Amino acid sequence: MTVTAAAPSPSWPEDVLRLNAICPYYTMFPLDFPLQQLAAAPSATRVLDPFCGRGTTLYAARLAGLPASGIDINPVAAAIAQAKLVRVTPQAVMRLASRILADGAAGEVPEGEFWEWCFQQDTLRELVTLRAALAGMDTPTAVMLRAVMLGILHGPRNKGVPSYLSNQMPRTYASKPAYAVRFWQKREMEPVRIPALEVIERRATRLLSAAPIPQGGKVYLGDSVETLNRLTQRFDLVVTSPPYYGMRTYVADQWLRSWFLGGPPVVPYGTHGQIARQPSQESFIQALAEVWAATARRCRPKARLAIRFGTLPSARTDPEKMLLASLKEAKAGWVVQGVQPAGTPPKRTRQAAQFGKAGSAIDEIDVVAELIGLTR
Ligand SMILES: C[S@@+](CC[C@H](N)C(=O)[O-])C[C@H]1O[C@@H](n2cnc3c(N)ncnc32)[C@H](O)[C@@H]1O
Missing domain, CATH: 3.40.50.150 (Vaccinia Virus protein VP39)
Structure with missing residues (x-):
């Protein structure tokens, strides 16, 4: 060969x-x-x-x-x-996210231990509102905001300004709920308030400022x-x-990201x-x-x-x-x-x-x- x-x-x-x-x-x-x-x-x-x-x-x-x-x-x-095929400005992404959140709370907040430990309650409320609003949108700005949200949904808790909305989690895949709850409880790791708009703004600015021209x-x-x-x-x-x-x-x-896209608030086992x-x-x-x-x-x-x-x-x-x-x-x-x-x-x-x-x-x-x- x-x-x-x-x-x-x-x-x-x-x-x-x-x-x-x-x-x-x-x-x-x-x-x-x-x-x-x-x-x-x-x-x-x-x-x-x-x-x-x-x-x-x-x-x-x-x-x-x-x-x-x-x-x-x-x-x-x-x-x-x-999101790899579109170009929008960070400002457009921020305007859309701000508008959705200003329109007021929407969507059903999932209940249970996992959700109480994974996100601080105001952060979870914002997440649920963004999830509900984005479900029906397919403009380039919505496509980009949705992908930004998937990227900031879960990840490690850093010492300085937060990069992710969740309590401590891997970035690449979402831990299973029972394991994650045990992890947080054992370390007494309460979730902290992380304002979604601040993280969206930082992430969108970083990602989009020099994005190349889309080619279709x-x-x-x-x-x-x-x-x-x-x-x-x-x-x-x-x-x-x-x-x-x-x-x-x-x-x-990817069950947590699947939930954000409209999936169930539990791990969807199956192929x-x-x-x-x-x-x-x-x-x-x-x-x-x-x-x-x-x-x-x-x-x-x-x-x-x-x-x-x-x-x-x-x-x-x-x-x-x-x-x-x-x-x-x-x-x-x-x-x-x-x-x-x-x-x-x-x-x-x-x-x-x-x-x-x-x-x-x-x-x-x-x-x-x-x-x-x-x-x-
Ligand atoms: C190895 S990953 C591809 C990763 C990709 N190269 C990247 O850089 O992200 C294989 C992908 O195939 C997808 N896949 C599996 N079965 C499929 C099917 N029947 N039709 C379309 N996609 C499928 C999976 O969902 C997964 O995203």
């Missing part, structure tokens, strides 16, 4: 990249991966990510001056990714195959990362259409094959497909074999050009590092394929 080295990505000023970090997302890949793929495909005109997560590929395309479409079945992912595109909330089957655009670069084999808990791990719900390796490979086949139908001949993939350590399987089998099984004209380990960035920033809970680092690979002109 040949190893293809992608061209190095151009460097961007730090403030231009900030919007990409609006909200962390479990298993996001680093911006460098899609930037390198864009650099290696200089004639690309339209980019696709059928498992777009937080929209890293979409943001890289925006930086490269290209429109991009993203698909994800997780509402949290779609809400974050949408769209985020679709839904299953990749079903969505691809109804799209009409043609793509010539696809950069994506399917859920790693064994990873099914995207919605449960929620996740492709990794497949019970066996064979059926997972088959499901991936269907995505690569549907992707091929939406791509121009010679399109480039770059995939980052891995498996959870607990899955004890070879990601390279699985991914290559899925491309073969697709019978769609994808010809593998190269396979290489994804270990370029420092270990702690690798996508696999976020699986820390699950054990030691795992192998991640990058596969690049080209679409030969099959009649389909």
Whole structure:
């Protein structure tokens, strides 16, 4: 197998990249991966990510001056990714948030120990009001405010000015309620009043002041195959990362953000259409094959497909074999050009590092394929 080295990505000023970090997302890949793929495909005109997560590929395309479409079945992912395609001023975000809060309290305040310990009651009231108002809005400013809210909803309690609205919590995923309550009670960590508007203003100013010009595109909330089957655009670069084999808990791990988007005030266990719900390796490979086949139908001949993939350590399987089998099984004209380990960035920033809970680092690979002109 040949190893293809992608061209190095151009460097961007730090403030231009900030919007990409609006909200962390479990298993996001680093911006460098899609930037390198864009650099290696200089004639690309339209980019696709059928498992777009937080929209890293979409943001890289925006930086490269290209429109991009993203698909994800997780509402949290779609809400974050949408913000990667819009440009609004921090002032517009503040005006909308202030207006919503000035209009008065709305929405149902969830009850129970978790909610009493997670947010101070006035902060929770503001959160609930913003949640209720944003549920019916889809203007660019609302899209941005929603993603800002997802980013500040929970995270560590810092000593200086607060960056998050919650009591002490991880940023990347939300702790389960019983565990979180025990944690706070044991440390007598009462939630403190954190005015939502102050945190929104700081975050929006930081993220949006140097955001690049949007280049168009769209985020679709839904299953990749079903969505691809109804799209009409043609793509010539696809950069994506399917859920790693064994990873099914995207919605449960993001349960607090899911609640903010209108979900229930409890952990929504279940697989929620996740492709990794497949019970066996064979059926997972088959499901991936269907995505690569549907992707091929939406791509121009010679399109480039770059995939980052891995498996959870607990899955004890070879990601390279699985991914290559899925491309073969697709019978769609994808010809593998190269396979290489994804270990370029420092270990702690690798996508696999976020699986820390699950054990030691795992192998991640990058596969690049080209679409030969099959009649389909
Ligand atoms: C590894 S993550 C992608 C992360 C992304 N590259 C980023 O930087 O944020 C895989 C994504 O696939 C999504 N997904 C799983 N099953 C799906 C399906 N059937 N259709 C569309 N998206 C799906 C998950 O919700 C998850 O967001």
